[in-house]
Amino acid sequence: METRRLYAAVDDLYRDHGRAAFRLAYLLTGSRAQAEDLVQDAFVRILARVRHVREPETLRAYLTQTIVNLAKNEYRRAGRLRSFLSSGRDIAPPTTELPDLAGRDEVHAQLLRLPLRQRAALVLRYCEDRSEAEVADALGTSPKAVRSLVGRGLEAIRTRDGEGRDG
Amino acid sequence: MDDVERKLRELGERTDEQLRHGEVPRAGIVRRVRLRRGAAAIGTCAVVALVAAVAIPRLGDVRRNEGIERTAIDLAAVVQSTEDAGTARIEIEMTLEMTGDEYTTRGVGVADFERLRSRLVLEDTGVLGRAEIVMIGNTTYQRELGKEGTGAEKWYETMMPDHAGASAAFGMGGDPSSFLAYLNTVSEEVTRVGEDTLDGVRTTHYRAELQVPALGASMAEDMQFQLEPVDVWVDDEGLLRRVEFGVSSDASTGLGSAHFTMRLWDFGVPVDIAAPPPEDVTDEPPSAWGGPGTELIGDGGVTMIMGEGRIETPYVEVDAKNPSFIEACVHSSRPVTGATLVHEPSGRRVFIFEPVHSDGHFEGPLPVACVEEAITHADVDALVDDPTEFTLIVRRKEGNRETVRLTIIASSLEGGDDGE
16 A cells, blocks of 8 residues: 555654764754754654655655754744844853863854854755755755855854964 | 865764764654643644554454454545545644643644645643644644734744644644544554444444554654554544544653544535735744743753763743743753752852652653742843853752753844845
């Protein structure tokens, strides 16, 4: 039965890509708890729509898109916090108390300061080694826009790196 | 290769390594239901959603066992007939029970199975009040409704339902119009319970046992709840009139239980379900739902490793509109028995939290411990007017204490762009 095949495909997706989905969500949100929720919600959404999926091969791409979209939702809801951070107040990250931790997660912390779409573009392009076309697909935009997002994201991190070294 | 690009690639590899060695928990399908008492917001009840997704078994052959008559009925055909009807009026009721508290949401409206859209008015037993919801594909539009039924000016648009009831009832990621799709899957035994007349319509009542493994072994492993039998009522024309199902979990999981009912009638009724005009749509959540008026205190989203334990995403959230309640959620991989919020400069203990859950701790990979304390308006003012460093001292069952440094933030709500 068609639906049964699709449910099996979702189960395969979970088994084969569940961890990768969690990694993506974790890189995007910086929080295990949020990442768990995101992945959970993503699979629930996929199950909800499984009957309308035409080709199971597209499930993986749909999973990526869904996680990015859900992360974007979370990001918008956290807008209050973001506006505070961008107002220039100095919040000492707790991680600096543990030198090894700071070194380990520094680039992740920098990623988390970026606007969501730049962040997603960098995570997909470099952390996950996706092609420009795949990133464009995941973000629902054009490869050209992806290049722009990637460029701006990298620039933002380099700038902050420069400030850090001088400061 | 650029230095930053290399670091990003390494981050990806590192995270992957952590996952392989179990340092970062693997994705679980059902982990928790987050509940904020007093703030009138119920987190996504993915538990119910998953039940809906697991779907209701389809009857197979006629069986006779222990004198219980089983009737062959093809639920897939019932679903098809119901969907073929195109539209219907629907009523839903969703009850969530968690840590002794019960929340019920009711919704009435219409569903369009063909175009996959729904429109409902939801009502909550919480402070949430009434809301109108329109679900079209991936997008949900919702707005508060006054007592007279007059709507708020703006519709809040989101990709998934934020409203407690909507989220809880349709956390499946879909809406009632696509819910029927779940009533198709693996054949299992369905029992004919009897006949009931619902609103003047003669129906046959069937009960089916859900089988979680229908989803596959991988997902079944992460299940921490039990599925109750599903009840369906089918009329003489083979149309689905009523569905009931629920989930329950062991007390130790803290997941609570949920029950869901959907009623359908007036099949084929003309419906008008459309997205509100763009100028009426905003992406700022309404105040009652944790939007403006809610002060976010603390810096969530930070993972810290202190001592032997791991404390993640500590945050303290207060609903300024209804500040009778403050919640500190500490996601910890080890048991937490309580927490104290200390004002650093003065050493004053601001709040002392005791665990919400009776046994005081959670075992295993469940990384949730929520503690709460009643506060007053004055407390809220003190916290938000003067952003200062606070420390959250988290107590462990073994008597160890770990310190989490929080920065108290008081910010006004400003929408931000996402860098485009």
